[in-house]
Amino acid sequence: MKHSTFGHDVRSCLSFVAIAALGACAAPAFAAGLECSRAATGTEKAICADENLRKLDVQLSTVYSRLAAAQPGQRGELRRAQLDWLKTRDRCGTDTGCIATRHEERLTALQAQLRYVDAYKPDDVDREALQELQQAVEAMRKTDAEFPLEKVIDALSIKTGTTSFFNTRDGNRSGEDGHFPTVQPKGVTADEWRALRASGIEGGGENGAGSYTLMDIDGDGQRDLVINTYVGGTGLFNEISVLRRKGAKFTGVGAPGQSGQADASGPSSLYMTNGRGSNQAAEWVLLRGRVYAAYRNSQYGVDNVYLLRPLTVVGGVPTLTVRYRYRLSIPKVQKDEEKGPETTLDSTLHAALTRALGLVNTREAVSADKPLCPIPEGTSDDDRSNYTSYGPGHYSYEIVGDVPVRIGPQCYIGRLVDWFGRYTAKGKLLASFSMRKPLDFEREQTYTVQGVRSVVGTAASISAFDFGN
Numbered sequence: 001m002k003h004s005t006f007g008h009d010v011r012s013c014l015s016f017v018a019i020a021a022l023g024a025c026a027a028p029a030f031a032a033g034l035e036c037s038r039a040a041t042g043t044e045k046a047i048c049a050d051e052n053l054r055k056l057d058v059q060l061s062t063v064y065s066r067l068a069a070a071q072p073g074q075r076g077e078l079r080r081a082q083l084d085w086l087k088t089r090d091r092c093g094t095d096t097g098c099i100a101t102r103h104e105e106r107l108t109a110l111q112a113q114l115r116y117v118d119a120y121k122p123d124d125v126d127r128e129a130l131q132e133l134q135q136a137v138e139a140m141r142k143t144d145a146e147f148p149l150e151k152v153i154d155a156l157s158i159k160t161g162t163t164s165f166f167n168t169r170d171g172n173r174s175g176e177d178g179h180f181p182t183v184q185p186k187g188v189t190a191d192e193w194r195a196l197r198a199s200g201i202e203g204g205g206e207n208g209a210g211s212y213t214l215m216d217i218d219g220d221g222q223r224d225l226v227i228n229t230y231v232g233g234t235g236l237f238n239e240i241s242v243l244r245r246k247g248a249k250f251t252g253v254g255a256p257g258q259s260g261q262a263d264a265s266g267p268s269s270l271y272m273t274n275g276r277g278s279n280q281a282a283e284w285v286l287l288r289g290r291v292y293a294a295y296r297n298s299q300y301g302v303d304n305v306y307l308l309r310p311l312t313v314v315g316g317v318p319t320l321t322v323r324y325r326y327r328l329s330i331p332k333v334q335k336d337e338e339k340g341p342e343t344t345l346d347s348t349l350h351a352a353l354t355r356a357l358g359l360v361n362t363r364e365a366v367s368a369d370k371p372l373c374p375i376p377e378g379t380s381d382d383d384r385s386n387y388t389s390y391g392p393g394h395y396s397y398e399i400v401g402d403v404p405v406r407i408g409p410q411c412y413i414g415r416l417v418d419w420f421g422r423y424t425a426k427g428k429l430l431a432s433f434s435m436r437k438p439l440d441f442e443r444e445q446t447y448t449v450q451g452v453r454s455v456v457g458t459a460a461s462i463s464a465f466d467f468g469n
Contacts, residue, residue, distance in 0.1 A: 119315020
């Protein structure tokens with residue numbers, strides 16, 4: 001990719017920040033940054049007087065220039081968007097905090113666009129790999145409609161030629177964080193160990209938790225390095241990054257950083273997994289002679305599998321979508337796994353719950369604005385919403401649907417939740433169904449749900465991939 005060379009051509013224009021007032025310079029003129037000798041507005045003068053703001057302005061100008069050069073056919077649209085942003089930024093006046101926030105927001109947005117433009121574009125081999133994966137899943141579902149994806153991925157997974165090891169701790173001192181091993185791990189060759197030591201590898205996240213896998217990703221006969229770093233946080237995140245073996249060291253791929261320039265000094269982040277509030281996983285597979293990270297992101301009724309090419313800047317990726325239908329039921333005998341005793345539901349309640357559960361898969365026919373239970377006269381405006389929805393959810397589970405539950409003359413609000421399509425090897429959707437009377441938030445009943453799935457179809461596409469997904 002060529003870098004913009006328009007820096008000297010823009011001296012005839014006022015500046016990056018004043019260009020909105022002129023509207024006369026070509027789009028690449030934004031590359032110049034602020035020319036402080038001509039600063040006229042309060043915002044421009046505030047930027048010139050603040051070193052941090054000047055640096056942000058230069059960074060933003062650089063990224064803008066690279067993006068304009070990379071997309072010559074979209075310069076007009078890019079320039080119009082930039083002019084609109086300048087108007088918004090200038091409303092900050094001389095408030096340096098506000099100006100910094102606007103610059104950082106725009107810089108992040110432009111870097112995301114540049115990352116996608118710079119990203120690897122799937123080729124014919126990638127499309128063939130996606131087709132092979134889809135055909136294998138379709139063939140497997142003829143004999144196993146419940147676990148065809150899992151069985152195909154397992155058959156394609158790389159099981160040999162890899163070595164894994166973990167961060168270590170020097171002693172048993174309380175609070176000691178883990179760090180990269182100081183002793184050569186078992187399975188790591190002497191040559192690999194020298195390269196690892198020379199590369200200054202450190203993949204420790206929260207409490208120094210991290211692990212490593214050596215495997216030949218690019219097929220050059222030398223093993224590359226996969227780093228799994230526990231980031232922690234509310235979602236219990238893990239970040240998976242890769243380094244290529246190049247000569248006597250392991251190096252990164254290089255993606256646009258804060259300066260807008262490629263940075264190959266560190267690991268190239270490939271994807272993240274959320275351990276709470278999602279259902280995500282990945283397996284290393286071999287398709288059409290290429291190594292992919294088959295990254296799965298699941299929800300109720302659907303698995304999206306992204307074939308990520310490691311050692312690339314990820315953008316659009318081959319994606320297999322697998323859709324499921326569930327046969328849902330509420331066991332008449334309910335067992336509280338925490339308390340132990342079993343409860344047998346009476347026939348009337350069980351029948352009502354079964355009818356309500358039958359509405360879930362056709363929940364699109366239920367309008368979100370239509371009350372699930374009749375709203376009594378005199379109900380306040382604040383309380384009316386409690387008749388159309390069960391209420392707020394929680395990030396740690398997925399709301400599948402809210403439905404009415406009718407037992408005789410009484411109407412209850414019911415909700416089915418699951419854990420983002422998480423499915424056990426025993427053939428069971430992890431889900432539960434709760435019900436309560438409208439406005440009765442203190443008393444609710446929750447029942448275990450059994451759900452057996454079957455694949456109803458697959459679709460292949462090239463989809464945009466978000467690193468955190």
